[in-house]
Structure formats: C-alpha cells, structure tokens
Amino acid sequence: xxxxxxxxxxxTTSKAVIIDGNGDIIGRGITNTRSNYEVAAQIAQxxxxxxxxxTLLQRKLQDGTAKGDEWTExxxxxxxxxxxxxxxxxxHRLFEVMNENASLVEDKDLSAKMATxxxxxxxxxxxxxxxxxxxxxxxxxxxxxxxxxxxxxxxxIANEAKDLYDQLxxxxxxxxxxxxxxxxxxxxxxxxxxxxxxLPDSEIANNASFRKYLSEVEELTLKPTDYIGxxxxxxxxxxxxxxxxxxxLCHAMGAHACFPKTRTVLDIGGQDTKAIxxxxxxxxxxxxxxxxxxxxxxxxxxxxADEMSIGVGELGPLAMNATYEANICSTCTVxxxxxxxxxxxxxxxxxxxxxxxxxAIVQRAFSLLARSGGVRNEFTFTGGVARNxxxxxxxxxxxxxxxxxxxxxxxxxxxxxxxxxAALYSSRRKx
Amino acid sequence: MEIQKENSMIxxxxxxxxxxxxxxxxxxxxxxxxxxxxxxxxxxxxxxxDMLPVYPEINSLQSGMRQKSKExxxxxxxxxxxxxxxxxxxxxxxxxxxxxxxxxGQQLPPPDILLLSYTGCFVFMKWFENLKQLYPNAEVAMxxxxxxxxxxxxxxxxxxxxxQLEKDVIPIFEKVSGNKLDYDKxxxxxxLSAKAEDLLIQVFDSAKNxxxxxxxxxxxxxxxxxxxxxxxxxxxxxxxxQELLKEVEYRVANKLGPITPDGYMKEEKYxxxxxxxxxxxxxxxxxxxxxxxxxxxxxxxxTRVGGVYDDDFRHSSTDPLGSMAEYCxxxxxxxxxxxxxxxIESFIKKYKANGFLVNxxxxxxxxxxxxxxxxxxxEERLEIPVGFIETDLVDPRYYSYxxxxxxxxxxxxxxxQRKSFIVDDDMLPDDVLT
Numbered sequence: 036x037x038x039x040x041x042x043x044x045x046x047t048t049s050k051a052v053i054i055d056g057n058g059d060i061i062g063r064g065i066t067n068t069r070s071n072y073e074v075a076a077q078i079a080q081x082x083x084x085x086x087x088x089x090t091l092l093q094r095k096l097q098d099g100t101a102k103g104d105e106w107t108e109x110x111x112x113x114x115x116x117x118x119x120x121x122x123x124x125x126x127h128r129l130f131e132v133m134n135e136n137a138s139l140v141e142d143k144d145l146s147a148k149m150a151t152x153x154x155x156x157x158x159x160x161x162x163x164x165x166x167x168x169x170x171x172x173x174x175x176x177x178x179x180x181x182x183x184x185x186x187x188x189x190x191x192i193a194n195e196a197k198d199l200y201d202q203l204x205x206x207x208x209x210x211x212x213x214x215x216x217x218x219x220x221x222x223x224x225x226x227x228x229x230x231x232x233x234l235p236d237s238e239i240a241n242n243a244s245f246r247k248y249l250s251e252v253e254e255l256t257l258k259p260t261d262y263i264g265x266x267x268x269x270x271x272x273x274x275x276x277x278x279x280x281x282x283x284l285c286h287a288m289g290a291h292a293c294f295p296k297t298r299t300v301l302d303i304g305g306q307d308t309k310a311i312x313x314x315x316x317x318x319x320x321x322x323x324x325x326x327x328x329x330x331x332x333x334x335x336x337x338x339x340a341d342e343m344s345i346g347v348g349e350l351g352p353l354a355m356n357a358t359y360e361a362n363i364c365s366t367c368t369v370x371x372x373x374x375x376x377x378x379x380x381x382x383x384x385x386x387x388x389x390x391x392x393x394x395a396i397v398q399r400a401f402s403l404l405a406r407s408g409g410v411r412n413e414f415t416f417t418g419g420v421a422r423n424x425x426x427x428x429x430x431x432x433x434x435x436x437x438x439x440x441x442x443x444x445x446x447x448x449x450x451x452x453x454x455x456x457a458a459l460y461s462s463r464r465k466x
Numbered sequence: 467m468e469i470q471k472e473n474s475m476i477x478x479x480x481x482x483x484x485x486x487x488x489x490x491x492x493x494x495x496x497x498x499x500x501x502x503x504x505x506x507x508x509x510x511x512x513x514x515x516d517m518l519p520v521y522p523e524i525n526s527l528q529s530g531m532r533q534k535s536k537e538x539x540x541x542x543x544x545x546x547x548x549x550x551x552x553x554x555x556x557x558x559x560x561x562x563x564x565x566x567x568x569x570x571g572q573q574l575p576p577p578d579i580l581l582l583s584y585t586g587c588f589v590f591m592k593w594f595e596n597l598k599q600l601y602p603n604a605e606v607a608m609x610x611x612x613x614x615x616x617x618x619x620x621x622x623x624x625x626x627x628x629x630q631l632e633k634d635v636i637p638i639f640e641k642v643s644g645n646k647l648d649y650d651k652x653x654x655x656x657x658l659s660a661k662a663e664d665l666l667i668q669v670f671d672s673a674k675n676x677x678x679x680x681x682x683x684x685x686x687x688x689x690x691x692x693x694x695x696x697x698x699x700x701x702x703x704x705x706x707x708q709e710l711l712k713e714v715e716y717r718v719a720n721k722l723g724p725i726t727p728d729g730y731m732k733e734e735k736y737x738x739x740x741x742x743x744x745x746x747x748x749x750x751x752x753x754x755x756x757x758x759x760x761x762x763x764x765x766x767x768x769t770r771v772g773g774v775y776d777d778d779f780r781h782s783s784t785d786p787l788g789s790m791a792e793y794c795x796x797x798x799x800x801x802x803x804x805x806x807x808x809x810i811e812s813f814i815k816k817y818k819a820n821g822f823l824v825n826x827x828x829x830x831x832x833x834x835x836x837x838x839x840x841x842x843x844x845e846e847r848l849e850i851p852v853g854f855i856e857t858d859l860v861d862p863r864y865y866s867y868x869x870x871x872x873x874x875x876x877x878x879x880x881x882x883q884r885k886s887f888i889v890d891d892d893m894l895p896d897d898v899l900t
Contacts, residue, residue: 281876284883312845319880320845321852326869408842 040083040259041457042076043282044068044268047305047333048179048419051079052454053087053257054462058292062087063451067179068305071216072271076264078218082175088223088252089114095248109239111171116230118175119168123161124219125180130157132210145199149206152196160187176422176450177348181211186346224253261461265453267307278461283311283322285456290415291317292459293452294444298411301404301430302452303420305333308400310407323407328367331399333420335368339392342372343385350389354425357390366399390425397429401437410434413442421449474710478691481706483570485696489518490572498642501577501597501604504772506585506611506794510655510699510781511636515643519696520574522593526557528569530746530860538564539861553829553861555593562600576601578642581635583609586799587832607638611794617805619795627791653783655699656790660780662693665707667775672714673764673817677734679717681724682817683744683763684753694772699781726757735760736881739813741806741840742825742833743768745857748865752857755871759878765813767806770798776809803836807843814848821881823853828864851884853877 036055043050045068053062064082068075093110097103133153140146164187167173173183185207192203227249231240239245264272265285272279282302290300291313300311306329311322325331333347340347361383363374371392378388404410414434420426431443448455492499498517502508504524512519529535538560539553545563547556561567568574580597584590598606609630612623636647669689672679680689689710697703717723723731727750738756740763745752756763770776774796782789798806814822822844824837841852855873858864 281872281879283876284879314849318883319851319876320849321841321854322876323854324873326856327866406838408838408845 036255036257037260038087038257039458039462040080040262041285041454041459041461042079042262042264042266042272043285043451043453043457044072044076044264044266044272045304045419045453046267046307047337048450049075049079049266049268050451050454051076051083052451052458053083053259054455054458056462058459058462060448060451060455060458061090063176063448063454065176065450067181067215068268069181069215070212072268073273074216074218075268076272081221084257085117085223085226086114087257088255089117091255092248092252095251096245099248100244113227113230113234113239115168115171115173116233117226118173119165119233120226120229121221122164122168122180122183124221125214126161126164126184128217128219129184129210129214132214133206136206136210140202145202148199149202152192152199152203156188156191156195160184160191163187174348181215182346185211227253259461261464263457263461265457267304280457280460282307282453283309283324284319285453285460286417287311287313287319287456288317288459289452289454289456290417290444290446292455293446293448294413294415296413296442297415297444299404299407299409299414301400301414301416302418303332303396303400303416303426304418305337308332308403310400310404312408312411321407323403325399325403330366330368330371331396331403333418335371335392335396336420336423338368338372339375339389342375343389351393351423351425353386354389354393355428357384357386359387359390360394361387361391363388363391363395366395371395393423393425394429396420397426397433400430401433405437410438410441413444414438415444415446417446417449417452419450421445474706474713475688477702477706477709478688481692481697481702485518486568486570486572486574489520489568489575492518492575498578499575500579500581500639501594502581503584503587503590504694505587505797505799506583506609507694507698507772508581508583508609508635508790508794509696510652510659511631511639511647511790512581513655513699514648514652515639515645517579517639517643518575520577521695522558522597523554524695525561525568525574526554526860527746529557529561530862531749532569533747533862534561535747535860536862550829552589552593552831553859555589555596557860558593559596559600562597577604579638580604580606581609582606583611583635583794585611585794585797586613586801587830589832605638605642607635609635609794611797611800614795614801614805617802619792623795624788624791627794628787631787631790649786652786656781656786657783658701658704659693659699660782662698662704662707663773663775663780665704665711666690666693668711669707669714670765670769670776671816672718675718676737676818677721677723677731678737678762678764678817679714679722679724681726681731681753681757681763682769683740683766684726684749684756685724686763686766686769687744690769690772724762726753728754728757731757731760731762733760734762736821736878737762737764737817737819738821738823739763739765739810739817739819740823740825741767741810741837742827743771743830743859744825745865746860747858747862748867751867752865752870755874759874761878764817764819765810767798767810767813770809772797774798774801774809776812799832803839806836807840810840810844811847814844814850819850820884821851821853821877822848823855823877826854826856828856828858829861830859851877851880853880 039054041052049066049068051064055061062083063086064079066078096106137146137149263278263280264274265280265282269279286302287300290297302309308325308331312320314320337347361378500512500517501520509519535557539556541560541563542556566574580594582594673682692703692706723734738761779796826834826837845852855870
C-alpha cells in the first residue's frame with residue numbers, strides 16, 4: 036500500500052506521522068528528542084509504523100467483522116500491553132547497563148552496595164509502572180521512557196537507599212543516555228504476540244477473524260512511498276536535501292489540512308514560537324519566529340515545572356484552578372523563575388502564580404503574532420504547548436480581546452501538525 | 467570576447483585609493499576637510515569649495531567589512547556608549563579613539579567642518595554632537611531636512627532648505643575655505659552628477675531582464691559607491707558609470723547573471739526585492755546564503771538611501787540650491803512609509819520580483835521603523851511571499867548564522883512551493899474559496 040511519512044524533529048520531542056493515499060493519518064509516533072537525532076527520528080518512525088499496524092488492524096476488524104465497533108476497546112487494551120512490552124525491554128536494558136556501570140566503580144564495597152540496591156528496587160519500580168500502563172494512565176504523547184523511569188527510580192531510591200542517593204542518581208545519569216540512544220530492534224510480531232499472551236483471557240488469541248487480520252497486517256510492508264523530514268533538527272536527519280522541508284511550511288500545511296479555512300497559525304513548540312500567515316491553499320505568505328529568546332515557548336513551561344518540582348503535564352490543570360493571574364512582568368525565563376520564587380515566598384497560591392506565568396507566555400506569543408500581521412480568521416493553534424489547557428484558555432481570551440470573535444481551532448493532533456504537514460508534502464509532490 | 471567585468475571595480479578601487487591618499491596629504495596640500503553623511507550629502511558643494519569629504523558611515527561599514535568593527539565598538543562601549551546605540555556611531559567613535567586610521571591604513575585628517583545634513587535619521591545629530599566634542603575646533607554646519615510627512619515635496623520645504631544653505635551652511639564653508647562659493651563650478655558638478663544619475667538608473671533598470679545582469683543589493687552596494695560618496699559630480703564618477711553600464715550591457719547581451727564572489731551566478735531561481743541595509747561584518751557569507759540558492763536581488767531600497775533617481779529627479783545647475791534641497795528631501799529614509807511602500811511596489815512590479823525580504827537592522831531604529839507595516843501591506847497588495855530576517859550593520863554579535871539560515875530556508879521554500887505545489891481550486895472545499 037502507498038503510505039507517506041513525515042518526521043518532525045523538534046527540540047523537545049520528535050514526531051512521526053504516516054498517512055495513507057487519501058491523506059488520512061494512520062500512524063503517529065512520538066519520543067523525546069535526544070542527543071542522537073537519528074535514533075530519535077528512527078524511534079518516532081518505528082512507533083508510527085507500529086501505530087499504523089494497529090490502525091489498519093482496527094480498520095480490517097471494523098469492516099470485516101459483525102460487531103466491528105466492539106474491537107476498539109480490545110485494540111486499545113492490546114496497544115497498552117504492547118507499549119508495556121516495549122517499555123520493559125528498554126527497562127531491562129537500562130538495568131543491565133546500570134549494573135555494568137556499578138561494577139566499574141573502583142570502591143568495591145560501594146560497587147557491591149549499589150548492585151544490591153539495584154536488585155532490590157528493580158521489581159518494585161517495574162510493577163508500579165506496569166499498573167499505570169495497563170490502566171491506560173500513560174500518555175503516549177508525553178510520558179516517555181526517560182521521564183517515566185526517572186520519576187519512579189528517583190522516588191524509590193530516595194525512600195529505600197537514602198545514603199546512596201547521590202551515587203545512584205549519578206549511575207542513572209551515566210547510563211540513561213547510551214541506553215536511550217540504542218535501537219533495540221523490537222519487531223511488531225513479537226511484541227504483539229507477547230501482548231496477546233499477557234491478556235487475562237485467551238478469547239482474542241483464539242479468535243479466527245482477529246488472527247487472520249493480524250497476520251495480514253503483520254505481513255504488510257510499510258515502506259514509505261515518499262517521506263519528508265522537518266523541524267528544528269531537520270538538517271541532522273540522514274535524509275537527502277529533497278526530503279527536508281522547513282517546519283514553517285509543514286506546520287501551515289498540517290493546520291490547513293485539518294482546518295482548510297485557516298489563515299493564521301500559531302505554533303508553540305519547545306524552543307520556537309512561530310506565527311504563520313497562510314493563503315487559502317495553505318501556502319505560507321509570511322511568518323515570524325522568536326529570535327534570541329525562547330521565553331514564550333514550551334521550554335519555559337519545562338523550566339517552571341522543574342522549579343516547582345512538578346510534571347509539565349500538571350502545570351495547565353493547576354493554572355486552571357487559579358482565582359486570578361499573578362502579574363508576571365518578566366519576559367525572560369530565568370527571571371520569571373525568580374519572580375515565581377518571590378511570589379512563593381510571599382505566600383501566593385501556586386495556582387495563581389502559574390496562571391500568571393501561562394498568561395505571560397501567551398502575551399509573548401501574541402506580540403509575535405502582531406509582528407506577523409495579526410490574527411486572521413480562522414486561527415489554528417498547533418504545537419506541543421497547544422495541549423496545555425491554561426495556554427489554550429488565554430489564547431482564546433487574547434484572540435477575542437485583540438481581534439474580535441473568530442473561529443479558533445485546536446486539533447487533538449496539534450503536536451503532530453508539523454509531521455502531518457511533512458507527510459502531506461511528500462504525498463503531493465509533483466515528481 | 468574579453469569580459470570587461472572587472473574594469474569598473476578596478477576603477478572604483480583606484481578612485482578610493484586616490485581619495486584616501488589625498489586625505490592623508492591635507493597637511494601638505496592645505497585642503498580643508500568636511501565630515502558628512504551619505505543620505506543628503508552635499509558632495510558637489512564640498513568640492514565647489516575645493517574641500518574634501520569624509521563619510522563616517524562609510525568608514526564604519528569599511529571597518530565592518532575589514533573585521534575591525536568589533537574592536538571599535540568595544541572601545542566605544544568602554545567609553546560608556548550603550549549596547550543599543552547605533553553600531554555605525556560606536557564603530558566610528560571607536561575608530562577615532564584608536565587614531566582615526568582609515569580603510570587603507572592611512573590616518574584620516576580631522577574635520578574642519580562637520581556638515582550635518584541629515585535625512586530621516588535623527589541619530590546623525592547626536593553623532594556629530596559627539597564628534598564636535600572629539601574635534602572642538604571643527605565648525606558645525608547644520609542643514610535641517612524636513613521629513614516628507616505629507617508624501618510630497620512641498621515648495622515651502624525647498625525654500626526652508628535653500629534659506630538654510632544661503633544663510634548658514636554656505637557662509638560657514640566660505641569662512642573655513644576662505645573662498646566665496648563659485649556657482650558656475652557648483653553648477654558644472656551638479657550637471658555631471660545628473661549624467662551619472664541617468665547611467666545609474668540604466669544600471670538599476672537592467673534588472674528588468676531575465677536573468678538579471680545585476681544583483682541590486684550585494685552588487686548594488688558597489689554600484690552606488692561612487693555616486694553616494696566622494697565622487698558624485700566628478701568626471702571620474704561619470705566614467706565609472708559608463709564603464710559599469712558597458713559591463714552590464716555585455717551581461718544582458720550574453721544572458722549572464724551578476725558576478726558574485728564565486729563568479730557569474732549560475733542559475734536565477736528567485737528574484738527578490740529587499741528592504742534595509744546589508745550586514746557588513748559577514749558580507750560575503752551573507753551574500754552567499756542567497757546566490758547559492760539562486761536568489762538574485764532585482765531591487766533594493768538600500769541603494770536609494772543616498773538619493774532616489776527612479777522618478778524624474780536629477781541634480782541640476784538651473785537652480786543649484788533648489789536642486790540640492792530636492793535631492794535631500796527625496797532621499798529614501800526621508801520619505802514617509804506609504805511613499806516607501808509605493809517605491810518598493812514599483813520595484814517588485816518593474817523588476818518582476820517573486821519575493822520581498824526585509825533585513826531589519828538591530829541597532830538602527832530609523833531604518834527599521836515601519837518595516838513590518840511594509841511587509842504586511844505588500845503581502846496584501848501583491849499576494850507576494852514576504853520574509854523577515856534580522857542582522858546588524860557592523861556589530862558582529864548580532865549576526866546569527868543559524869537563525870538567518872533557518873528563516874531563509876523557510877522563505878525560499880515559500881517561494882519554491884508556489885512553483886512546485888499543485889494549486890488546484892478543485893481540491894478545496896467550496897467555502898474556502900470565498
């Protein structure tokens with residue numbers, strides 16, 4: 036079958052989207068961007084391929100079985116278990132490397148103690164995370180291996196090995212990068228078999244239609260007919276020049292594909308904010324990007340989350356509980372951190388401070404929007420930050436305050452817009 | 467057939483070398499020196515008094531191209547000039563503090579007159595205020611040029627400038643030079659200027675050809691060299707443009723593109739019009755970002771900063787002071803924003819450009835003001851892709867290669883997508899077409 040691949044190598048996350056010949060998304064893959072960009076892109080692509088097989092399996096079951104709809108939940112459970120298998124493989128590999136590195140510690144006594152702790156905590160950490168996977172609590176778009184593992188590991192060693200805490204953190208720091216940059220060579224067929232086996236009952240495993248369609252999907256060659264890479268790290272992708280495209284154009288194309296009446300696109304990513312004006316064909320007519328300072332971007336939120344020792348995903352919901360927005364004057368991420376601490380010292384509620392910080396980001400993005408020519412109807416908000424509900428709230432407020440009432444689009448795939456645009460460009464090439 | 471590509475450049479080089487030799491020998495020759503600015507320069511008047519002009523802006527840009535500006539800017543910042551002050555000013559002040567050694571390695575003479583005729587840039591006034599402190603013996607002749615707020619040259623503005631010339635500027639020159647103004651000599655120079663101006667416009671208008679035989683921005687800064695600085699009104703200047711035009715005509719006849727540092731431009735893929743001065747500290751690298759992509763500049767506003775000759779204006783001996791007044795009033799940065807937009811629109815149409823780019827200058831508030839309005843207006847009027855990058859004149863700290871490259875990549879792809887993408891109204895839902 037004809038499929039097209041778009042890869043968006045962002046500063047924080049790497050995304051891949053696979054579309055079919057109709058331009059519909061069949062697979063999405065995302066991972067955290069890491070020091071080895073090629074691996075990040077490859078992992079995102081593999082994830083998108085795996086996800087495509089699930090989508091195609093679902094389509095076949097939907098069309099080919101009597102109660103097609105009932106398969107949706109089954110596939111979702113199966114996909115959770117599939118992801119758990121992937122997680123476990125890297126989890127075991129990380130422990131291997133940590134054990135190797137622990138054995139290299141010159142102080143043999145310390146080395147042995149570290150190995151003992153690792154043995155002791157391993158099962159506990161894994162079982163805690165297993166539960167989260169099986170209950171569907173893990174978000175495939177934001178909970179990456181590094182984040183999941185480090186949070187659980189740090190908590191466990193803080194409780195169970197206080198005296199070795201610093202050494203064990205250092206051990207993790209030394210081991211995670213090489214493990215993250217390793218391709219584990221996991222195959223869809225093996226992972227899915229493991230996932231099926233782990234299901235509580237054998238009904239699905241023995242269902243003839245399921246088996247038939249699964250085997251068809253397993254045998255499909257998902258080699259992209261064409262592909263395009265985009266994003267902040269696009270030049271580092273091992274692609275020829277003709278397979279590289281500016282993220283400005285790709286975001287605009289993705290947004291336009293989802294919302295054809297889009298005229299203005301605001302994309303807030305990890306360290307870039309882009310205000311893009313497009314014509315009715317989705318072709319860019321002008322754009323502005325932040326220069327020299329990344330205060331209005333996702334990294335700002337990441338920094339604030341670190342300062343408050345909470346997850347990035349918790350920031351938006353907390354800010355939504357604010358009674359008012361504390362006034363954050365600073366347009367600089369580092370100084371905003373200082374303002375945050377000052378407010379905390381004064382006893383201000385963190386919800387109100389966070390609301391102020393979110394508003395500050397949006398104000399900065401809107402100054403960029405104004406530079407690019409303002410907001411034209413319709414307005415589409417894309418990028419990883421478009422999933423933060425507090426940012427979305429202030430974007431809505433500022434659009435209506437500054438430009439009047441107009442349609443504001445925010446797609447559930449907002450983080451994949453660049454990759455989608457790239458895939459669409461590759462599918463619509465002339466040659 | 468021998469390619470005459472280098473004759474004009476060689477000639478310009480000799481002209482400049484001779485000029486700096488002459489400047490270095492004023493002690494012996496007894497010639498007086500006037501420091502002045504490029505936009506609104508009164509070079510013919512200076513030469514009519516047999517004085518020599520020095521252009522601090524040109525010295526700054528030369529320092530930038532010779533990688534000296536960083537050091538000069540630091541010198542000025544050590545003296546207390548803030549990071550936000552115009553980098554031309556700081557570079558110039560720093561150069562003077564370090565002995566006023568010019569681009570040829572020879573020391574420049576101190577000014578006898580600071581001729582402050584300025585168009586559109588109010589920093590010039592503070593610049594010469596500071597030079598007056600460095601050179602307390604210099605006379606200051608100030609010529610105030612009213613901004614073209616109403617979008618046209620008003621007779622009262624011309625009269626206002628002529629009065630200043632007659633009552634203030636010329637008497638100071640007469641005092642310093644010890645000579646009365648010879649109006650015949652001035653008139654001859656103004657008529658020679660007009661002839662060179664005709665040729666300059668022919669050079670600019672050669673960009674109507676495809677491929678364009680000139681690069682009106684990076685190449686353009688060489689083409690404007692003589693006429694914007696010490697040579698307007700001279701025979702040498704006229705000869706330079708005769709030579710340049712021959713070279714351009716040769717390229718037109720042979721369907722050749724402009725000459726870049728890597729030889730003739732190979733393929734013309736994009737034709738651009740640009741607003742704003744170039745960056746001088748990374749001049750070649752900056753140029754390369756464009757010619758490597760097959761982008762040629764067919765029009766630029768920077769090449770109008772020292773005089774706009776695209777309409778009917780020419781210097782003239784008929785009313786010498788009136789013609790100098792009109793010249794000053796008409797300079798690019800002295801025009802209001804709607805006039806500038808109209809001028810750019812005319813370039814885009816006349817030279818068949820398919821993109822408009824702004825190179826905004828971090829430390830130049832006068833030039834940068836209004837650029838976003840220009841972009842928006844042109845985008846709406848002409849449905850042309852517009853791009854925006856930021857650099858600086860001579861402060862190398864503000865030249866970020868990766869930022870510029872990233873934006874230009876997107877900009878070129880915006881231009882390319884219009885060629886390669888299948889635009890088909892049938893693909894769009896009906897409501898999108900409304």
